[in-house]
Structure formats: C-alpha cells, structure tokens
Amino acid sequence: MPAMHVRLGAFSAALLLAAALSTAASAQKKYDTGASDTEIKIGNIMPYSGPASAYGVIGKTEEAYFRKINAEGGINGRKINYVSYDDAYSPPKTVEQARKLVESDEVLMVFNPLGTPPNSAIQKYLNQKKVPQLFVATGATKWNDPQNFPWTMGWQPNYQSETIIYAKYILKNKPDAKIAVLYQNDDYGKDYLKGFKDGLGAKAASLIIIEDSYEVSEPTIDSHIVKLKASGADVFMNITTPKFAAQAIKKNAELGWKPLHFLNNVSGSIGSVIKPAGFENAQEIISSQYFKDPTDAQWKNDPAMIGWNQFLDKYYPEANRADASVMYAYIVSQGLVHVLKACGDDLTRENVMKQAANIKDYEPAGLLPGIKVNTSATDFAPLSQLQLIRFKGETWERFGEILSADVGG
Template sequence: MTKMRRRVFAAGSAAFAFSPYIVNAQKKYDPGVTDKEIKLGHTNPYSGPLSAYGTIGKAIAAYWTMVNDQGGINGRKINFITYDDGFVPPKTVEMVRKLVEDDKVFAIFQLLGTPTNTVVQKYLNQKKVPQLFVATGASKWGDPKHFPWTMGWQPDYHTEAAIYAKHVLAKHKDNLKDLRIGIIYQNDDSGKDYSGGFLAGLGKENEKYVTAKVSYEVTDPTVDSQIIQIKSSGANVFFNDCAPKAAAQAIRKVADLGWKPDHYLANVSASVAAVLKPAGFDNSKGIITASYLKDATDKQWVNDADYKEWDAWLKKYLPDANPADSGNTYAYAVSSTMRHCLEACGDNLTRENLMKQAASMKRLMVPMLLPGITINTSPTDFYPIQSVRLSAFDGETWKLFGDVLSNEGA
C-alpha cells in the first residue's frame, strides 16, 4: 500500500467524553428515538442544476426500506425524512431547522453538498445533533476539535486532487518543461478544496506549469467558454472538477475542440450513467479518476458476495434505477456504514453514543468498497475513508490500475 502525506487538521480531544458502553445497560434515548423508531433527517437537490445527485437520496431511502423489511435496527424501524433543498443554502437552513425542531430527528445523515452543509454546521454543533457522513469530500469535515458533531465519509477532495497532481508529475517527469496544466473548478468551498489540493500535490516549485485555472458557477448554463479558455492556454493536462452536468458538458466540449489532453475527472462526477454516457463514451475514453467503490459496470465484481447483495437490493427496491449510476453504489455503502453505527449503539441511542460509535470504526468493511480499502476513525480522526485507487475509462467501464494510495495514519 502506497502512503501519501496530506495536511492534517489539529484534532485535539472531542468535546464529549467517550465512556465505555455496556450492552445490557438500561435504554437511553435522545429525541428522534423510541422503542419502535429512529428518525434520520436528510436534504438533497432533487431539483435544480445538481439534481443528478438526487439519485443518492432516493437510493438511501430504498436502503432503509430494505432494512425495515428485515426488522429494522435492533427492532426499531428507520423513519428517513428527506427534503429537496435544490442545492440552495438558505433553503437547506430552513429544511434542517424543520428536521431538528419540528420533525425532531435523531441525526442528520448524508446531507448533500459543501455549501449546504457549511451553512448548517455551526447550528447542528450548537444543538449537538450529529451531522454524520456528509455527502461532500471537503477536508473541513474532519475537524473534531472545532466541530465534534460533524463527520465526513468519502475521501477528502484535497487528498484526491493531490493524488492526480502527483500522477501528472510522475507521468511527465522526463519532459516537465513541456507540461501545461489547465484546471476548471466549481466556485465554492468544494472547488477551492479540489484546486488547492491539486496545487499542493504539484508543490510550489511546479505551480508554474499551471497555465489556466478557471472557475464556474453551478448555475452557469454551460462551461463551454471556460473549456475554450483552458485549451487556448496551451494546456496538455486537464483537471475537470465539475459537478455531473457540467462535467459532461466539459468532456463533450473537449472532444468538439479536437483537444486531447491527459484528462483527470473528480470522483464526484465519475458516474458512467450520469456523466460519461451523456458526454459520449468515445469522448470519455482515457479519462482518469480516483476510485474507492466498486464500479457496477465492471464485470470483475459480479461474482462477489457484496455485489450480488447490492444487485438484489437494486432490482427489488429500485427496479427502474440505472445500475451504472454510481450514486446507487455510493448510497448503499454509506448507508451500510450508518447502519453499522446505529446497530453498535444497541439500546443506548443517545446522540453522544452515536458519535462515539462513528468515531470508533476500525478496519470496517462495508459492501461495495474496493478490496484493500476499509473505514477507520478515532476521536481525533474524522476521515472515515482515506484510500483510493486510480482508474481509467476504457469506453465501457472504469479499469483500475496501480496500487492502493492511502493516508491512513498520516
């Protein structure tokens, strides 16, 4: 396993004490929990320019339906309450307050988006409501010293982008003088994390090879002008940090221009169904991304037990879903992580104990993680997944290559 260093937040001690839990102790409940029910809250952009991510919320709901059909969590059914925030932060604030104060949910689970999570982070931490496994890889979610009730899940954007940059340098080490890099990034904290991570991966001495660094807004109808600008800079390497719709537009425009750079695509937009298919499979050949989940279009996994489990769930609970949409894989894996934590709580279903369990995962394997990648946390490490493998699109599916790149223990 290859190790990589990344910036590490000063974690310190969490704001709550983690005391040993006795399984047969008296039942303890916080708001949102009864003998029969556990309420979880969620928001997602089911509408608007980032509605492609709505797949995740729908799949999470289907996952909890399956769990309820199997008897629930220690006999308690999951009441998953999800609202459409359209990826509009003020709407997110409204919906999250409703979830906490009116619906009285036990925890906020998998709220999607960096700006949308940011605007409710202080509120949820002040209320001591878990903001667990947020659907964003911004590195700020791993800061238990200042935000002990917030935890990410997927590999952080800063690390992912640094991995791409190091791969670029390794590939071009013999002709660095000819290297020209263009970057497009979303104009918010997630995009700044991605672009900042890429620059950090290059190192100060190599930032001179970046010839264009251009932002876009999620409300922009197209990113054509940005792609033209980047190509015009002479770039022969292109880092595409766009959300799904814009990422597909960028891939198509690169092809329309007859431009053939080494193309790196942010993992958040690596869905074969939601991005590469609308962009055109031929246009997408050779694109590189970082992977930590099994790609359902890759036939090498079809005989694995976890793939068969996932496939049976999808066919039963989401029969009209596209198996090639990675949102369905992502939702299943992250929901399996939450299920593990809730089950570990036993009858001590307090918010403090839920955070204790979330911060106590050691080499946890959940369905659809790539071999060699596990989930690890501690009271001072709120980055559950810190390993990836690079993969390249061959026109049909993502093909893995190279070793597992890990930040565990960094």
C-alpha cells in the same frame, strides 16, 4: 399449608426479581429526541432539483435501503423513519430544511446531507444544537475537524487527498506538463484546488498555466473550455459536478482538444456523466475510485455485487445501475446501520457520535478490495484510500496500487 407459603414466597420473589430486571433494562435504554423503543428518526437533505439534481438518486437509494432494513426487522427491533427534503443545492434552502428536521420533525440526526456549500451553511447550527451531521455527502477536508466541530463527520476520501494523488501522478509521469484547471467557484471546488496545488508543491506556479472557475448557476461551461484550450495546456484538471463534467467532456471532443484529462471522482459516474457525454469522448480520462463500479464485468460474480443487485431488484428496481451514486448510497447506508447497531439501546446523539468515531477496519459490501473504514476520536475521515482508474471502452479500468494521501482537518 406452610408449603404453600413457601411457594408463594418464591413466586413473589421471582416477580420482584423480574420487575427489578425490567427496571434495570429500561434504565439501560437511553434515548434522545428522534429515538424510542420502536423507531429511529433520521433526517436527510438532498438536491432532488437544481444544478446538482443528478445526486438525487442518493436519497432515493438510501430510502430504499432503509425500507429493506425495516422489512428485515429494523435495527435492534426499531424501524428507521427516514425523512428526506430537497434543498436544490441552495445553501439558504438547506438551512431552512435543517431547522425543519431538527425543530419540527425532531430527528435524531441529519445523515448524509449532500454538497459542500449546503453542509457549510448548516454546520455551525447543527453543532450548536449538538445534532449529529453524520457521514456528509461531500469530500471537503474540513469535515475532519473533531476539535472544533465534534458533531460533524465526513465519509468519502477527502478532496485534497484525491487531487494530491493526481498531482503526484503528473509530477512522476508528465513532469513538464502545461496544466489547465477548471473548478466550481465554491468551497467544494477550492478544496480540490488546494489539494492539487499542495500536491504539485513548489512546481504549482510554473506547471499550472491557466486557472478558470465557473458559477454553479451558469447554464453551460462551453466558453470556459474554449478559453482553457486556447492556453495551449496539455493536462486538464477537471473539478466539476456531474452536469458540468458531462459538458466539459463533450466540448473537449467538439474542439478536438485532447489533453491528459483528470476528472474528480464525484463525477466519475458512467450513468450520469460518461454515457451522456459519449463513451468515445471519454477515452483515457483518469479518475479515482474507492468502491466497485457496477458496470465493470469483473465484479459480475462478486458476492457484494450480487447482494447489491438483489437489493435493487426488490426495493429500487427502477434504479439506474450504471450510476455510481447508487453504489455510493448503498455503502454509506450500511455505514449508518453499522453505527446504529453499535449504539445498542443507548440511542443518544452523543453515543451516535461516539460509535461513529470508533469504527475499526469495517468493510461495507461494495468497497474495493483492501479499502476499509476507520475512525477515531481524533480522525473523522472514515475513508482515506483511493485507486486510480482510466476510462477504456465503456468502463473504468483500475491501475496501480491502492493509494492514500491522508490530510488532516
């Protein structure tokens, strides 16, 4: 009989221990609004309509990627619930959608919302609410400002770094340039313009012979191109979003204007810009890139490209594989998954930002060799390296070394 007691005692001790362990485990699990044992709710805002609708494929690719992650078991057993709304690239609409995501959908974060003016419109609101505005889809330099906006973080190399690199190239290779600049008249265009002028330094005033801006509401920029050509410029710094970039390339060709043409990398997509503008019209354009171009034959047998194609075959077969935005979305989605995995069972908004600010030499599939993601508590610019590329035939060719022009917030 006493032996029975001992056994029971050991059994109840084991039960107590199991109970204590499960309490400890549940105590270690920390959730904010939008996270639970079974799901992580991610909000997103994209221009599925309007003047920047070419970028809508980013949202569609992300949705497909999270379906893949869910099909493979989710993140630490939790499924991603991805809620994406259209703001038509209109800041008042962005504000409306951000409020809806935070206050009625109750998302954990707003991930990769697109565009500089739209993100500018919601930055203060999300920071006041302490909701991560994570890996925004815009390269404006101001997203790297952890001191004033600790809940906002960029992703891609910032616009100022990019145009500083073009400016340095011009100073070295065409020191007597006569430069015409066309830019979108908003925060996005002005940020690029500032970097360009900073890169040219004291020579900016003498080298830039004409600056012209257009409104995103204009149906066409043809008249601007006519004006720029008339200036006699032999270098064209083209700071435009895809729709207008394609128009500019076409109009240059129509007018027979053949300046040394620099195109900002947010419009470097062969599928949504170059092909519609005509390959023959885009020869020798210089841009920059930080991820692999899906149309480049040299990556045909590259494991990252094979993985990308397999993902699209299964989850987004109708994707236009010549569209660089699809690759961009694939890479930034991996970045989010990397951060969420690092959060473990502490899915608080604070920990999301903490993990996002602690990325070391991370290489999501699809980045160019040698380019890595790095962040810290004082550096909210995950990517800061670029490679110059030149358009030849039907593809971009890389040239020179991987360059970096770090610009703080």
